[in-house]
Each structure stands twice: as structure tokens, then as C-alpha cells.
Amino acid sequence: VAAVGAGARLADVYDELDRSDLTIPAGCGPSVGISGLTLGGGIGILGRKHGLTADHLVGAEIVLADGLAVSCDDTNLPDLFWALRGAGAGNFGVVTSMKFTTIPVPNLTDFHLVWPYSQASRVIDSWQRWAPKSPQELAASLLISMPGEVGKDPQVNVFGTMLGSESQTVSLLDELVGMVGSEPTIINHEQKTFRDAKHYLNQLSDGALHGEVPQTEGLDADVHDFSKSEFFRQVLPNDAIDELVENLGTERTSGQSRELDFSPWGGAYNQVAADATAFPHRSEFFLLKQAVAVPWNAAPGQREEATAWLDRSWALTHPWGSGGVYPNFPDPELEGWGLAYYGKNYSRLTEIKKRYDPDDLFRFHQSIPPADT
Numbered sequence: 104v105a106a107v108g109a110g111a112r113l114a115d116v117y118d119e120l121d122r123s124d125l126t127i128p129a130g131c132g133p134s135v136g137i138s139g140l141t142l143g144g145g146i147g148i149l150g151r152k153h154g155l156t157a158d159h160l161v162g163a164e165i166v167l168a169d170g171l172a173v174s175c176d177d178t179n180l181p182d183l184f185w186a187l188r189g190a191g192a193g194n195f196g197v198v199t200s201m202k203f204t205t206i207p208v209p210n211l212t213d214f215h216l217v218w219p220y221s222q223a224s225r226v227i228d229s230w231q232r233w234a235p236k237s238p239q240e241l242a243a244s245l246l247i248s249m250p251g252e253v254g255k256d257p258q259v260n261v262f263g264t265m266l267g268s269e270s271q272t273v274s275l276l277d278e279l280v281g282m283v284g285s286e287p288t289i290i291n292h293e294q295k296t297f298r299d300a301k302h303y304l305n306q307l308s309d310g311a312l313h314g315e316v317p318q319t320e321g322l323d324a325d326v327h328d329f330s331k332s333e334f335f336r337q338v339l340p341n342d343a344i345d346e347l348v349e350n351l352g353t354e355r356t357s358g359q360s361r362e363l364d365f366s367p368w369g370g371a372y373n374q375v376a377a378d379a380t381a382f383p384h385r386s387e388f389f390l391l392k393q394a395v396a397v398p399w400n401a402a403p404g405q406r407e408e409a410t411a412w413l414d415r416s417w418a419l420t421h422p423w424g425s426g427g428v429y430p431n432f433p434d435p436e437l438e439g440w441g442l443a444y445y446g447k448n449y450s451r452l453t454e455i456k457k458r459y460d461p462d463d464l465f466r467f468h469q470s471i472p473p474a475d476t
């Protein structure tokens with residue numbers, strides 16, 4: 104078990120655990136805070152095998168609205184502990200430390216395949232039939248990025264890791280390539296230590312996935328980005344995929360970059376009951392996050408164009424979505440956010456809120472209200 108201070112960022116957590124050849128399943132962005140990530144779920148390359156970061160939380164210290172600092176786990180204040188795992192971000196108190204079960208650092212094979220944009224529809228259709236049903240050792244994401252430089256070609260990337268040898272990885276990737284029906288223009292794969300694989304994936308996210316343009320992240324980002332996401336329990340039909348791809352390249356404007364970011368679900372994510380923790384998204388196939396970014400100093404009209412593109416794109420796939428939305432990709436415009444983020448757990452969460460924060464001290468746009476208010 105590892106005790107982690109609530110202010111730690113993922114890079115600190117991984118580095119410290121790595122000294123003992125241990126890790127936790129968590130996200131990729133090194134600057135992401137362990138608290139927000141865990142309290143809203145926590146997905147990453149080990150998730151299909153080992154579950155959410157929140158599924159590895161075994162206890163937390165939290166300062167409640169009345170100023171009391173308490174410990175909670177499966178036996179002490181179990182209702183509060185239940186709520187923290189999936190709905191804990193900002194809703195019930197200030198978490199000051201957390202305890203996680205750890206796993207030994209795995210060796211794995213990382214990979215990156217690139218297809219030209221002309222193959223985007225084929226890759227989406229093939230990926231959605233392959234990645235969510237593949238062995239849970241495989242975490243293969245699909246990212247289609249449309250750069251802000253209008254003359255620059257978009258890129259179709261399948262990338263991730265396999266908890267296994269290079270030859271096991273290649274045979275799984277061959278299945279995908281066969282389904283797509285055309286060879287990728289780039290194929291990279293290499294067996295690495297966990298630490299080196301994470302480093303490689305961070306480098307990819309910083310540049311190559313976006314057509315070599317270095318991306319900035321977090322608070323220093325020089326862009327203003329907007330995103331909408333949804334979970335899917337069924338495959339997207341070909342017509343919807345074609346419209347999605349067409350819309351991605353429609354009316355491109357300089358400085359506006361767009362992304363379709365598909366994360367595989369299934370595996371251990373779906374091996375926990377929807378009401379076992381506050382995180383309800385346990386029957387999904389994949390998560391699609393659609394995002395658009397404009398320069399930080401973009402004029403209001405440019406921002407409106409960007410969000411209009413995003414709304415159109417999201418509406419194209421929404422008819423096939425499950426209605427569930429990942430709380431860690433919050434959407435301030437989302438209608439019916441309580442059900443979308445928390446599903447059938449929402450009503451129980453309002454009761455727990457009433458017990459621990461009856462005066463709604465911890466409130467923000469889209470915070471859980473106390474029951475009966």
C-alpha cells in the first residue's frame with residue numbers, strides 16, 4: 104500500500120513508486136494531480152488490466168465542511184469512501200492524503216501506427232471492433248488530430264502499450280491492420296521498461312501525435328481548448344463515421360486544431376459493478392473525447408466558430424452514445440450532467456452530500472447538491 108499526499112502530481116507518484124519497482128494504474132499526463140484524477144476515476148495504459156485509479160484507492164483522509172479531519176475506508180465512513188471513488192472531486196471535502204494498493208511495475212511493449220487521413224473512416228471502424236474486445240493487456244488508443252496549420256495534413260494514430268512481448272503485440276496489431284485493409288505509413292513498436300514506455304508516450308503526446316507540433320499542457324498552455332465526451336456501448340455505424348470524419352476536415356481555419364480521441368474501455372474497467380463505487384461507467388466499449396483548441400488570444404468570433412464545430416461533431420455521434428460522460432472530462436454546457444456523470448448513483452450521492460455537507464459549502468458549477476434542496 105502506498106500513502107500519497109493529495110498535492111502530488113502523477114510524475115512524482117510514478118517516480119517515487121518506481122524506486123520500489125511498484126506503480127499504480129493511473130493517467131499519462133505527468134503534470135496531472137493525483138487527487139482530481141483519482142476522485143473522478145482515473146484511466147490510463149494499465150486500466151484495462153487493473154482498473155481505474157479509484158479502484159485501487161483503499162483509504163483517504165479528508166477535511167469535511169465542519170472543519171473536522173476524518174479518515175474513511177471500507178469500514179470507517181464507508182458511504183463517504185464510496186462517494187469519493189468517482190464523485191469525490193470538490194464535492195464532499197478537501198482530501199489531504201490517499202492510500203492505494205500498488206502493483207509491480209510491468210515490462211511492456213509500446214507501439215505507434217500512423218495511417219493517412221484518407222483511411223480515417225476505415226481505421227475508426229476497425230479500431231472500435233478491435234480495441235475494446237482485445238486482451239485486457241492491450242491498451243490501444245486512437246487519436247485523429249487536425250493541426251491548426253491549414254496546409255498541414257491530419258494524422259490518424261493508433262498508439263499505446265501491451266503488457267506482453269513484442270511478438271504478441273505485433274500479432275495483435277496485425278489483426279487491426281488486416282481489418283483496416285491497408286498498411287500504416289509508420290509502424291513503431293519496442294519492448295521497454297514501464298518508465299521508458301511512459302516517457303515515450305509522453306513524448307508522443309507532446310509532439311508526434313499532433314504532426315510534430317509540440318503541444319503544451321496544463322496551466323501553461325498557450326491555447327484555449329474546449330471538449331465534449333461520451334461513452335459508447337455499441338459500434339458507430341459507417342454513415343456516422345463518414346460524417347464525423349468529413350466534419351473534422353470541414354471549414355478548417357488557421358489556428359484552430361481539432362481532435363477525435365478514442366480510448367478503449369472493457370477489461371477490468373467493466374469488472375466492477377456500477378454501484379460498487381460512485382463511478383458508474385462499467386458496461387462501456389469506448390470513450391470518445393472530441394476537442395478543439397484556439398490560441399489563447401483568439402477573438403470571441405473564433406471561439407464561437409470552434410465551439411460550433413465541436414457541438415456539430417458531438418451531435419453526429421451522440422445518437423449512438425450511452426449518455427454517460429467521464430467526470431474527469433467535464434463539460435460545462437452538458438445538459439443532465441448529474442445522470443451523465445454519475446448514472447443511477449446520483450441520487451445516493453445527493454443523500455451523502457446532505458450528510459457530510461448539508462449547507463453546500465463545497466459547491467461549484469455542476470457540484471452535487473444536498474438531497475431535498
Ligand SMILES: Cc1cc2nc3c(=O)[nH]c(=O)nc-3n(C[C@H](O)[C@H](O)[C@H](O)COP(=O)(O)OP(=O)(O)OC[C@H]3O[C@@H](n4cnc5c(N)ncnc54)[C@H](O)[C@@H]3O)c2cc1C
Nearest residue numbers: 109130131132135136138139140145146192193197198431
Ligand atoms: C494534460 C492532461 C492529461 C490528462 N490525462 C489524463 C489521463 O491520462 N487519464 C485520466 O483519467 N484523466 C486525464 N486527464 C484529466 C484529469 O483526470 C482531470 O483534468 C482531473 O480533474 C485533474 O485533476 P487535478 O487535481 O490535476 O486538477 P484540478 O483542476 O486541481 O482539480 C480537478 C477537480 O478535482 C477537485 N480536487 C482537486 N484536488 C482535490 C482534493 N485534494 N480534494 C478534493 N477535491 C479535489 C477540484 O476541486 C476540481 O473539482 C488529463 C488532463 C490533462 C489536462
